[in-house]
Amino acid sequence: MSVKSQVFIPKWYLILLLILVFGCRVKEKNRESITSFKSEKIDLKTSLKAKDFEIDVNGVTTKFFVLTNKNGVEVTFTDYGQRLTSLMVPDKNGKFEDVVLGFKTLKKFITAKEKYFGSIIGRYGNRIADGKFSIDGTRYSLTVNNGNNHLHGGFKGFNNVMWKANQIADNEIEFLRISPDMEEGYPGNLKVRVHYLLTDKNELIIKYFAETDKATIVNLTHHSFFNLAGEGNGTINNHLLMINADSYTPVNKVSIPTGELRAVKGTPFDFTKLKAIGKEINIENNQLFIGKGYDQNFVLRNDLSKSSNKLTLAARVVEPISGRVMEVFTDEPGIQFYSGNFLGGGTIGKSGKPYGYRSAFCLETQHFPNAPNQPNFPSTLLRPGLMYTSTCIYKFDVIH
Template identity: 60%
Template sequence: MRILLTALSLMLCLSACREEKKKEVESQQMTALKTSISPEDFEGVVEGDSIKLYVLSNKNGLEVTFTNFGQRLVSLHVPDKFGNFEDVVLGYGTLDQFVNGPKSYWGSIIGRYGNRIAKGRFKIGENSYELVKNNNDNHLHGGDKGFESVVWKVENATTNRIDFSRVSPDMEEGYPGNLSVKVSYTLTDDNELKISYKASTDKTTVVNLTHHSFFNLKGEGNGDINDHILMINADSYTPVDSGLIPTGEIAMVTGTPFDFTIPKAIGKDIDADFDQLKIGNGYDHNFVLNDSPKNAEGLVLCAKVVEPASGRTMEVYTDEPGVQFYGGNFMGGKTIGKSGKPYVFRGSFCLETQHFPDSPNQADFPSTLLQPGEVYTSNCVYKFGVVED
């Protein structure tokens, strides 16, 4: 009897020690995080589903955090040329701000359709579909409750990869078909954040998924981005009307402020007397990407950004035909970010790889139709580095 009690006591002791060691390791991991965001501030329940913070890292010290609410990239720490790490994406520091604060797209997935659809309607064959109008008279970024405002299932989470999935039900926000979506994020030791999208449907529908991080390579909240040097690998772009809907024209960038084929400061031509800049209050346009050069995986170099003071660089690669370049024109300093700093006018830029806005209503644009039995795929890579002295 005494032997049994001793054995039981030993087992209980070992179990308690293991639990204590686990807590100690978890505490050390939390302490080691570069982000100042508290993981506890992203724990919660939304519409019956559990939410938490997930962390990816690589051997070079890059760190990315995600929440499964809206599949949002919450923080992204990358080094400058001196080895100093900064968080280079804008956003909030708590789950509550994302769920209950003003509607935002900070770091989120966008779907079912990234960008605008004119008048909130389109046709597939003889069938007409009415979407939610949430951008004046138009439909924007999936509607009132797009993919940024729902909970995603985490299928897999490792130290350098996370997989999200969800089924968007038939007629959600007006879109036909049950759409099964899977998105994978992988942080490589080459300092690449790879995003891979897949989707399938049981009814003909339209799909255009993208990622909506707002970048500032100086660090989030550290002033505007007008001095960032930008190259966009596009000889043409799609001009817009007063509602930021493409007119249908594909215009050459040569001789206009939209020519970023040779790298230049984002703010260099921002005040030029040019109608398209006045309409968008700056840059908020889709660029038609060239089809070369490509990386080893066959993805086209879409853009490159350099922040001169820190030396941080970001390259974007994709297999999409376009990219939406947005220069923070509707930011005004009222939003206070996760570090306590106001997000000033033109305090970030977005490079959203995509099909073109309003493609369902533009016969000459690349199609965004997805048929049953087909698989929608899209790939985007954000690669970080520093300038070589």
């Protein structure tokens, strides 16, 4: 006669097991709540609402994310285009204002004439002449979306796609995506990760990482439009700017660098010391005429190659009335300074104010425009087995 063995399980053990299982589920649920709907759990400084950034894009619902630090600085993002949608920082009196341009809804971000407010730019920031370049004797043709040239990754640039978001902590988030082989004409499946950290020193640290399975070119950057007086609060002509560069890359009539590195000394492009952006912006100068103001790449001091991991102070901006200060640090060899020359007042921003002529500036850390076609420029080539890395820090402070 066979006897089935029985195992005695104490009631206390079953109760403990249920508590552990339930606790894990609650923890996971809370984690998802923090990742996806954190903005519903705290009082936001921004006027933006999470529900206005939750829309359907190709069957996927977009989400809204919030980063904060102990000083009350607040940054919000959407996973569509990896856009920074608001940035609340204090002035010298402790008053918080949003210092980046943008809109109240994601739909407006997507449909607006200005396509790049707050977005990541890729695969290649800035312009590539005629949308063509070669790698190892193979000629590639990219989509052209800026006259005959390729700009900011093309029509389906990184600003125009969904990203997988992972909010790691209250002050930390990362975005991930694989750009498929030949997207917009670029070779290789490119695996991209971008990590944002808001520190208690009021630094927004952006770290870019990318890997490829086929030789390709990469040049990633961030495209927020800043006004340190507050978005919509007048021009940036009185902002004081320093750019740590002794030379810049002049452009031809369609804004493609000529290959020359031209000294800034004695020109309107000399920002080696703090100077009002508007001081020389309207003087007669061919380069200013081409860009309708400043829209050139500056060659940062001692950074023609990325052999060093040290970060360079690339730029410093001071808004004298509010006292707000922004510093930009990077390990990139260049920075694009754009003075908002194509803002014309027809765009109404998130606070209901028009974004007028030169009402914002951009400082985009980068390799040089059209580098794949200029052998004397630092290379943007990425091969399989290597990791593309880039760092940009926007640091905020005040002066009294």
